Amino acid sequence: MYDVIVVGARIAGASTAMLLARDGYRVLMVDRDRVVRDAQSTLYIHQSGVAALHRWNVLPEVVATGCPPLERIRHTAGDTVLDGAPSRTGGVRAAYAPRRRLLDPILIRAAVDAGVEYRPNASVNDLLFEDGRVVGVRTGSVRGEAEHTERARLVVGADGMRSTVAARVRAPVLMQDPHHTCVYYTYWSDLPPLLRTFEAPGRWVATIPTNDGATLVAAYFPQAQFPAIRGDALDALLTQVQKTAPEVREEMAAGRRLEHVHGTGDQRNFFREAQGPGWVLVGDSGHHKDSITARGITDAFCQAQLLVDCVGDGLQDPKALSTALKRFAEQRLDALLSAYHSTLKEARLESRGPRTDVPLGMEIDQKLVIH
Ligand SMILES: Cc1cc2nc3c(=O)[nH]c(=O)nc-3n(C[C@H](O)[C@H](O)[C@H](O)COP(=O)(O)OP(=O)(O)OC[C@H]3O[C@@H](n4cnc5c(N)ncnc54)[C@H](O)[C@@H]3O)c2cc1C
Incomplete structure (x- = not known):
């Protein structure tokens, strides 16, 4: 019996698993991939995402991969050019854009170092339910090896936009917009x-x-x-x-x-219900939006931290856990809704004439120079 099973071992899953293990929980993290490959991504991590890596003490390893700090940004819209510097967030000035084949293993290693049991090549095919509550997962390897069942107090679906966990719990879609x-x-x-x-x-x-x-x-x-x-x-x-x-x-x-x-x-645009009895969704599984504002990684880190802060030491007590998950769901919406709407606005690719506002919803300071 684990405290938590995390399904998906990438941005959302590895960071959630790492933080829960650092809080002393017994965590199993599974991923259907046998090896970590480059995920589809334009790689950009906003300053608040970099600040999370800094706080979690994994930023030095990311920097050591040699990806350059991104301390300036230039945005061109017709004849208008905006030059800016990202605002300092959580003690961090630079954004980074590390290759995912480098970033994801760093997060997995940090999770394993924190005590997470990591099982690659393990695909969650189904969930275990008891009295309407999720109590575990059924895994089988992609290569068709034997099936296993594992039980936990909480199953975290961090298994991406096409989440199996979300499908099995029939997570309601709270909000949905067309592809742009x-x-x-x-x-x-x-x-x-x-x-x-x-x-x-x-x-x-x-x-x-x-x-x-x-x-x-x-x-x-x-x-x-x-x-x-x-x-x-x-x-x-x-x-x-x-x-x-x-x-x-x-x-x-x-x-x-x-x-x-x-x-x-x-590139889907949606919020799914984030939680229910014995389950919770983090990262793309619970919320996805167009990648034009490059927020998926940063928002997944934000959700991982928020979930673990909400759960605190209440995971063993079903009532406390249920309250914590509801709080997480509410705060997730508060934290992500405005970026969702500004992303949809960017993604419409409409002409707005000369632009002097902050482009991309990026975190840029006010020292913009208009040439
Ligand atoms: C073209 C493109 C560009 C993007 N550019 C950016 C960008 O510049 N900046 C940014 O912040 N974000 C960007 N994003 C978004 C970002 O890549 C995602 O938000 C981020 O990868 C989400 O991480 P995740 O851990 O939630 O999901 P994923 O990275 O999708 O990981 C899910 C994991 O779950 C595993 N899994 C799935 N199903 C199962 C199962 N049944 N059993 C076991 N394991 C399972 C998968 O193997 C996978 O490893 C971009 C996305 C796209 C498509």
Whole structure:
């Protein structure tokens, strides 16, 4: 019998498991993946997310991967260019954009160091219910090995946007909005190490410096264009960069593409109910939004900390746990709702004329220079 079983061992799962184990709980963390691969992501972690890594004492390892600190941002909208510095949050000035194949193992290692039992290659196929309450999970390996059942006081679904835990508990959808964008990105060599965003009606481009001297180049398109561009995503990406950020396209000519093109047309926008008897959802499983504002990782860290703060030492007592989970659900909505709405606004890719407000919902200080 575990105190907690965490399903999913990535951003949301590993950080939640780590924090619960540091609080003295007996935690099992399972993931259906056998090895950690790069997840689909444009990698950007806002200052408040970096501040969480700092507080949890894992930031030094992230910095040691060599991903550059991102201390300036430039946003171009037509003739208006905004230069800014991220505001200091929780003692942290820089944002970072580490490769997920580096970041996720750091979080997993921190969880294991805290005492979490980590079981990769273990897919949760079903949940165990008793008297309407979730009391455990049924796992089978992806390779079809024997099934196991494991029991716990609390099952945390940190298993992503297509969450099995959410499906099995039939978590109600509290809020849902249409898909707005699709996105394609790749990695390029020899670009200036600058965090830049460019917007124009119906278009959005970003350059995000990451590990190994590479820069991620991303382009967002209206969702309606997805069927037309998915067949030749590289061409669509390069054309979009040419139209929206011609100086970047010129710089790209001097460098080379380092990887194939990644992307998705399935950027859902929703909140699911976050909790019920014996279960709770953190990260993408409970809440997902368009990646244009790059908030998924930061928000997952926020939820992990919030959940563990709400649970406190009340996990052994079913009444205290139920109250704590309800408090978590309420505070999660309070914490994330405004960023959800501003993300939807950005994701509509509408023209708003010259822009002097803070772009992207990013945490930028007021020292903006308009050229
Ligand atoms: C194109 C794109 C760009 C993005 N860019 C950014 C960005 O720049 N910045 C940012 O902050 N966020 C970004 N995001 C969002 C961010 O990647 C996610 O919010 C984040 O990965 C969520 O982490 P998670 O742990 O909740 O879920 P996931 O990373 O999806 O992890 C879920 C884990 O659960 C496991 N799992 C699933 N089902 C089961 C099961 N049945 N049994 C066992 N294990 C299971 C999976 O194997 C996986 O390891 C982007 C997303 C996309 C799609």
